[in-house]
Amino acid sequence: MSVSMPQKRYYRQRAHSNPMADHTFEYPVCPEDMDWSQLYPEFFSDHQSTQKAAQVEFADIGCGYGGLLVELSPLFPKQLILGLEIRVKVSDYVQDRVRSLRAAETGSYQNIACLRSNAMKYLPNFFSKGQGLVYTNTDVEEVHLWMVKHFSEHLLFTRVPDAELVDDVIISRLGTCTEEGKKVQRNGGKNYLAVFRRVEDQN
Amino acid sequence: MASLGACGEWLVSTYEKKLIAIHTKKNREPFVFDCSAAEQKPKDPEADNKSDGSEETGSDKILAFSVSSSAKLVALTDDTKRLVLFRCEPSWQVISTRWVVRRCTSLVFTEAEDEVWAADKSGDVYSFSVVEPQKTGELKLGHLSMLLSMTLTPNDKYVVTADRDEKIRVSHLRSPHNIQAFCLGHLEFVSSLLAPPGHPQWLLSGSGDGTMKLWEYESGRRLQSWDLKQLRDMPKSDTEKETRSAVSRIAGSPGGHHVAVQCERVPSVQLFGMEQGTEERLMPSSRLTLPHCPLDLTFDPQGRLWVLLDSRETPFLVYTHTQDSWQCDSESPEMKRVTEALQPHWEALQVSAGLESRFQHLYKGNFDNMASYREKKQQRLQQQKEQGGKKRGPGKGQQSNGASKKAKKGNQPGPVTKASS
Numbered sequence: 001m002s003v004s005m006p007q008k009r010y011y012r013q014r015a016h017s018n019p020m021a022d023h024t025f026e027y028p029v030c031p032e033d034m035d036w037s038q039l040y041p042e043f044f045s046d047h048q049s050t051q052k053a054a055q056v057e058f059a060d061i062g063c064g065y066g067g068l069l070v071e072l073s074p075l076f077p078k079q080l081i082l083g084l085e086i087r088v089k090v091s092d093y094v095q096d097r098v099r100s101l102r103a104a105e106t107g108s109y110q111n112i113a114c115l116r117s118n119a120m121k122y123l124p125n126f127f128s129k130g131q132g133l134v135y136t137n138t139d140v141e142e143v144h145l146w147m148v149k150h151f152s153e154h155l156l157f158t159r160v161p162d163a164e165l166v167d168d169v170i171i172s173r174l175g176t177c178t179e180e181g182k183k184v185q186r187n188g189g190k191n192y193l194a195v196f197r198r199v200e201d202q203n
Numbered sequence: 204m205a206s207l208g209a210c211g212e213w214l215v216s217t218y219e220k221k222l223i224a225i226h227t228k229k230n231r232e233p234f235v236f237d238c239s240a241a242e243q244k245p246k247d248p249e250a251d252n253k254s255d256g257s258e259e260t261g262s263d264k265i266l267a268f269s270v271s272s273s274a275k276l277v278a279l280t281d282d283t284k285r286l287v288l289f290r291c292e293p294s295w296q297v298i299s300t301r302w303v304v305r306r307c308t309s310l311v312f313t314e315a316e317d318e319v320w321a322a323d324k325s326g327d328v329y330s331f332s333v334v335e336p337q338k339t340g341e342l343k344l345g346h347l348s349m350l351l352s353m354t355l356t357p358n359d360k361y362v363v364t365a366d367r368d369e370k371i372r373v374s375h376l377r378s379p380h381n382i383q384a385f386c387l388g389h390l391e392f393v394s395s396l397l398a399p400p401g402h403p404q405w406l407l408s409g410s411g412d413g414t415m416k417l418w419e420y421e422s423g424r425r426l427q428s429w430d431l432k433q434l435r436d437m438p439k440s441d442t443e444k445e446t447r448s449a450v451s452r453i454a455g456s457p458g459g460h461h462v463a464v465q466c467e468r469v470p471s472v473q474l475f476g477m478e479q480g481t482e483e484r485l486m487p488s489s490r491l492t493l494p495h496c497p498l499d500l501t502f503d504p505q506g507r508l509w510v511l512l513d514s515r516e517t518p519f520l521v522y523t524h525t526q527d528s529w530q531c532d533s534e535s536p537e538m539k540r541v542t543e544a545l546q547p548h549w550e551a552l553q554v555s556a557g558l559e560s561r562f563q564h565l566y567k568g569n570f571d572n573m574a575s576y577r578e579k580k581q582q583r584l585q586q587q588k589e590q591g592g593k594k595r596g597p598g599k600g601q602q603s604n605g606a607s608k609k610a611k612k613g614n615q616p617g618p619v620t621k622a623s624s
Contacts, residue, residue, distance in 0.1 A: 010583065020347070024571045029369075030387035088572045092580070116573070121347050121368055124385045155380055201381045 011093035039113035066094035067178035091116035144192030211274030234295035238263035271312040299336035322350035344379035365393035384423035401459015409450025
């Protein structure tokens, strides 16, 4: 049975949602209680039980219509990628899109999924402490400068210099595969990129 | 709002706008501090030009107070956003009156007594210098939800903060941006915290979900959990919501052997003791039935449990632990002295505990955006099916009623925020 692709026009929602408002979100009490098998069934099926439990290694905070998830899926087939989106219609669109893609190509897109949640508040409910990289991308210079300022001032993050990012597969796609990215390209806008690495506390 | 605390040989209680400290052993004049007569905020000449009406006057009601480890210092914070620092020796005196940015819910002194930390309703934590008593507060860390309780762990290593979003965060005191762990497990707001004396790795937390949990805070690992309602042998009621009772106070005896727990609107106190055995565990020990719901409770340096009641004749009940049980000491000379000293002040104190809950409004309402959206989506899909399905492709041509409704909806603002809390 084929699952038809969702049409964006039925899922339009304005870009801003108040993250401080008390909407009902589903979130696990703690990361250990999270059942990822619901989102990534192929990775948690019985015959996989002997292998180490897969973990989400990429998180797209504010994934919008899922452009980046779809783009990264084939590049990191063995790693789980999660999109977090706060808007009702938009998160539903991504979930429908993933369902449709998985049905159309067996075995593909099993490693991407979308959750409707308020990342600002509930990230610690889904994920335990980890190391890693933060990729930030925006077409608004002020936002870029604001992000750079706060991450740079934060003692647990250090900026990854551009030279180290030359071969990064994610960078090249960040500005082009999302709805917003494509809009920026159409309007001839500029992409401001900054990547930060989590470091150990110096104390 | 009323609260109780022990400060060396003084018993400190707050009632609405007043703090009153009474000596338990000597007949000394009680110290009374009235927030409504306290220093007013100096008028900011620039602020007069702003007409945004943000200068609402506070009610002067005391929101929190804290006693330092040596019992030499006390700090209080009120609804008018004051932070008042007192010394208790050789006599009670105001050291300074400072101003917080937002109303605070919790205060705690560092063990070193060099700072007093304040947690506010917007989720921020500020530290105020004690050594430089006029210095303004420094922002230390922030939650994304109202902070309800805060405590420090032994040797001032960590600061533990608890919020309305069920979260308990453990951060390094000297580098608060560095989060050590989260203690996750409560299902409702976390209303009280205690780093129990004598157990340096332990943290106790109480919540609107009616449970108390014991944690190894450094790792965030939950060790034990108790449903206080079950301990009260309450039968399961259909009206769960009405009988929800948040934990309003967790107190620990100085020796580390006992813990007393108070739940709002419950006329009893649940006591816990250390279980004998190889592994350290906390066990429910006895339940004290009270004539009315207590206002607050505390242990004094001698390990006696003091319970504050809204009663002129018996404002204090004192319990001592002898053999294996807690006995109410109605002859306690300290209790009698303090009760007598309180009498002349009773009228002016305007004790108004009432049955007002401090915590009822903190329970989150459920505004389920998904349900109504899913219903409409179902309708749309149903209508599309009934019209023989649509051709795949960009949206030109005829649109069904359902589709045009959907397109219109797309132009409206997103999820509606709740009108009432």
